[in-house]
Amino acid sequence: MRIGYIRVSTEEQNTARQEALLRELNVDEVFLDKASGKSVERPELRRMMVYVRRGDTVIVESISRFARNTKDLLSLVEQLTGKGVEFVSKKEAIDTTTPTGKFMLTVFAAVAELEREHILQRQREGIAIAKTKGKYAGRKPLPLPEHFSAAVALWRRGAITATEAMKRTGMKPNTFYRRVREWEGERNVV
Incomplete structure (x- = not known):
């Protein structure tokens, strides 16, 4: 069987382009996740790996669309190979039935991971610049528990x-101690 796997990061993103490609390739079954690719804990991916x-x-x-880092990609492909299942990525023209395809899979996985790291780095840099200009304050803190x-x-x-105070407030240790410092600081200013 020819099995198609589609992934987009959010519910709002469109899957039409990926679906059209898989229709053209006459896949027999499609599994679709609307979840981040940074984790392999995606329901339809897990279901497909069993299927x-x-x-x-x-x-x-x-x-x-399959994995966002080299380790996860190679692990998933190794699981497929262990079951006697081939892996094909159309954009990169990778076919794991050949030694060249296996090598290229590793290279492209590393490039995809590097691209993701660059995106995250640019995001961090943009936030730092926005903070210095006073245009980014981060999330507003949640109100303190009653x-x-x-x-x-x-x-x-x-x-x-x-520990008991944390239970009563429903906070984890780092949050509890940070919020206590902030709260006590605000009270000392008044």
């Missing part, structure tokens, strides 16, 4: 442990 059988071919529009001040007061007096 495929010896002699099947998995076809994707590009390797970036019983925050009471829990902190009990904790500071030693009546309850920090």
Whole structure:
């Protein structure tokens, strides 16, 4: 069987281009995820990996639709190969049935990972520049839980442990301690 796999990062993104390509290639079954490619924990990808059988071919529009880093891509392809399943990426013209195809898969996976790292780096740089210009403040903090001040007061007096205060406020340790510092700082200014 010819199995198609489609992935877009968000619900809003359009799958039409990938779907048209797979129709042209006469795939028998299509699996579609609307999720980030940075993790292989995608429902339809997992379902497809279980579904495929010896002699099947998995076809994707590009390797970036299948995996976002070299390690994940090579691991997924190794799992397919172990089941006797071929992997084809149309954009990069990769076919794992040949030694050259296997080599090119590794090269293109590394390039795709590098591209993702460059995108993240540019994003971080853009945020840093925006912050210096006062145009980026990050997310607004969530309001403090209703019983925050009471829990902190009990904790500071030693009546309850920090762990108990965190349970009462529903906060994880880093968030709890950061919010306590911010809250106490605001109270000292007044």
